[in-house]
Amino acid sequence: MKTTYIKLSLSAVLLLGIYSCKKGESAVSSTERADYTVADSAAVTTSDSVSSAATMKVKDKQFIKTADVNMEVKDVYEATISIEKTVQDLGGFVTNSNLHSNVISEDTYNTSSENAMLVKKYQTENTMQVRVPTEKLGELLTLINDKKLFLNSRTINAEDVTANIKYAEMESKRIKKTGENIGQLKANKDKVKLDNDNMAEGNLQQLANMDTTDNIKYSTIDIFIKEPKLRIAEIAITNTRNIDNKYKFNFIYDAKNAFVEGFYLIQKIAVGLITIWPLILILGAIFYFLRKRKFTKPESAKIPEQ
Incomplete structure (x- = not known):
């Protein structure tokens, strides 16, 4: 009986120990999950935040803020329209927008005797300069960041001009x-x-x-956007080579023109001869004089026959 009591007591102690361990592990797991949640939340907040230089405010200090963004986007034209509209909505304005396509190659393929296909490989890019109220700089940079496929670089400058203002x-x-x-x-x-x-x-x-x-009130942002890969444009055109061959030579038309040109040439020659008539008259007189002199040589000048 005593042995049975001892065994039961040991079993109870073991069960209590196992329960305590499980409870402790559960508490630790709950604490770790809470810590991970806080860490993830902090990471999201950090990734979504804008550089402090864009939103920085210091008492009794005046800053001129500028930014430079270089990134790749899916469609340059759509991104340009979106950025320009966003700038306008924030109370700013666009000072420069230079959108252009760099043609890498251009080839023409004839598809029939009359039609052809012009194939262009190109890459579109845009260089922009915009200005927005300084208090909206951070918001604009966040909205621009949403358009990116890849951010090459972003520079934000906050120049302290407090001393310059005092000096002015x-x-x-x-x-x-x-x-x-x-x-x-x-x-x-x-x-x-x-x-x-x-x-x-x-x-x-x-x-x-x-x-x-003005520079304190409005921040200046230089933006360069481009597409990461080449685009291909297929443009239907006329087969110019076949057209050139079709109208390169027309025998009847060219023969008619040659006859007319020959008639005009005769007229030009006649007009030219009339223009130099004094010279022709002098040459004719010299030729006549020499010919007459040849036929009037004295008989004594002739060599006697043997």
């Missing part, structure tokens, strides 16, 4: 003060020149300020 303000004050000092001078030629030079400097400073303000 000081320069504006200096130019204004200089103008007040010039106004106190006596009127003469030197004063007019000084005032003119100061106004010109003030205008240039205002232009620089306007340019800086």
Whole structure:
């Protein structure tokens, strides 16, 4: 009886140990799954985020932001239309769009006596420059990224121009003060020149300020897109070789033209002879004189016969 009790006690202890291990493994698995979920979520968030340079804001700092994107897309024309529409929807505008196709090869194949097929192998690309409100730069880059097949490169620059703005303000004050000092001078030629030079400097400073303000408000993005593989265009055309052979020679027409040209040639020769009639008259007179002189030689000049 005692032995049976001991066996039952050992069995109970073993069962409790196994249950505890299973429970611990289940807790560990649940914790690991939670950790993996958090990690995956963080990875998705990181991949979907835009560079901090595009959305960066620092208190008491002013930035001029620019970006350069080079990528491959499925269809350059469709991507171009989509990007231009997106830029417009974001309150921006396109400053340049140069879409063109580079023809790699061009061959003509005759398919019949009248028809032929022109086969072109080409690659389409586009170089664009767009400008959008700076606060929309990150959004635009995200939308452009959705069009890519492969991203070759993307560069984002944020230039700190806070010091430049402060310096421009000081320069504006200096130019204004200089103008007040010039106004106190006596009127003469030197004063007019000084005032003119100061106004010109003030205008240039205002232009620089306007340019800086515009560049801060609107970001400039240079975009280069191309298709990764060659495209083939098949264009139905006329068999020009057969047409050339058909009209290359026409005997009746060419014979008629030759007869007319010969008649015109005779007329040109006659007109030419009439033009040089003095020369012909002189040559005729010389020939007549020499011929007459030959027949009037004295008999004594002749060699006697033996």
